[in-house]
Amino acid sequence: MRPLAALLLLAALAFAADNPPVPRPLWPGDAPEGDGKFSDSSKARLTVHLAEKPNGAAMVICPGGGYGGLVTKGEGHGIAAWLNAHGIAGIVLEYRLPAGRPYVPLLDAQQAIRTVRANAAAWKVDPKKVGIIGFSAGGHLASTATVHFDTVETRAPGAVAGQSSRPDFSILIYPVISMDEGVHRGSKKNLMGDTPAAGLPDYFSSQKHVRAGTPPAFLAHAVDDKVVPIENSRMFFEAQKRAGLPTRLIELPNGGHGLNGYKGPSWDKWQAESLVWLRERGFIP
Numbered sequence: 001m002r003p004l005a006a007l008l009l010l011a012a013l014a015f016a017a018d019n020p021p022v023p024r025p026l027w028p029g030d031a032p033e034g035d036g037k038f039s040d041s042s043k044a045r046l047t048v049h050l051a052e053k054p055n056g057a058a059m060v061i062c063p064g065g066g067y068g069g070l071v072t073k074g075e076g077h078g079i080a081a082w083l084n085a086h087g088i089a090g091i092v093l094e095y096r097l098p099a100g101r102p103y104v105p106l107l108d109a110q111q112a113i114r115t116v117r118a119n120a121a122a123w124k125v126d127p128k129k130v131g132i133i134g135f136s137a138g139g140h141l142a143s144t145a146t147v148h149f150d151t152v153e154t155r156a157p158g159a160v161a162g163q164s165s166r167p168d169f170s171i172l173i174y175p176v177i178s179m180d181e182g183v184h185r186g187s188k189k190n191l192m193g194d195t196p197a198a199g200l201p202d203y204f205s206s207q208k209h210v211r212a213g214t215p216p217a218f219l220a221h222a223v224d225d226k227v228v229p230i231e232n233s234r235m236f237f238e239a240q241k242r243a244g245l246p247t248r249l250i251e252l253p254n255g256g257h258g259l260n261g262y263k264g265p266s267w268d269k270w271q272a273e274s275l276v277w278l279r280e281r282g283f284i285p
Contacts, residue, residue: 020077023047023094026111028158031096034103039096041158044108046115047092048123049080055087056126057284059171060112062093064136067105067190070094074262075135086275088284089125091116095141100193102200109145110165117163129283131169131215136228136257137187139175143206143236146170146215169283170217171274174225174257177232179204184228210239218277220250220270227257248277 023045031041061083063075070076072092080090095108113130120127134142149166176184179192180201192200202208217240221233233249240247250273252259255266278284 020047020080020092021049023092026093026108026115030158031104031111032107032159033101034107039101041096043094044096044111045094046112047077047080047094049077049084049090049092050123051084051087051089053087054089054124055284056124057087057129057131057278058089058091058116058123058125059083060091060093060109060116060130060132060142060167062095062109062132062134062138062141064134064138066184066186067098067137067140068186069097071135071138074258075138078262079133079135082271086284089116089123098191100190102192102196102204105141105191106144106148109141110149111160113145113149113165113167114160114163118160127163129168131171131283132167133171133173134175135173137176137184137190139172140177140187140191140204140206142167142170143172143175143177143217144204146217147206147209147211148203149215167215169215169278169281172217172219172233172236173270174221174228174259175219175232175236176228177206177236181205181231181235184232207235207239210236210243210245212243212245214240214243214245216240216245216247216281218248218250218274220252220273222252222255222257222259222266224254225257246281248273 026044027041030038063071076092083090093112095105098104117127132142176187219233221230237249252266259267
């Protein structure tokens, strides 16, 4: 890319990140919490960023924040702008924070994927090219949606019916994966509380639930990440390989958690390599 063109692209990405479209409610009524419970859904929202020249692909974007907050600029709207620049629709998911209600983020992610497919024609999306991308704890959520797509709550008022919640692919960037080995303690506490119920750490350790029908995943992680060790990505990558899936893991030489504040060679590398992987898989032209 020529220097002027690169500068113009960076300016466009910065503008889009600072000026996102208006968010829309994810749930039109009360939202499910799991176990037959429902709650106010006002904090679950989608912001839809559509590409000027769409290629049919779309991604639900899950920002990180340790399940205690949401980093919606650098790991949300900024990512949507980057996707749009490559013809991909970017749908930023502001999922409900769990506060010890472990199934809430997953239910929101599943609803978001179904919502994209329900709007495929209007948004110029191919319903067979709907993926999910997540960062840090948002990467954990994306990985959870990748392995538990068949456990959906469609009885809730306003749940999108008649659409699959299975992502066609996932992109996991410095993700939390395990909840019982090398765990990020803050994410685990915020997701499941101080004393998780029996079975929860196993259910939310995504590497344990990869199977032949699991969507393929691209992963990227810095080897010097001290917040979320790279072993998280390695576990998921190895599980995908054992299942015979066309996975890829990019081990970045530096950048730590957040990859130097979303800039620099390591940040650029995962973006470039993920696009190559998507092309190889036929999800983008």
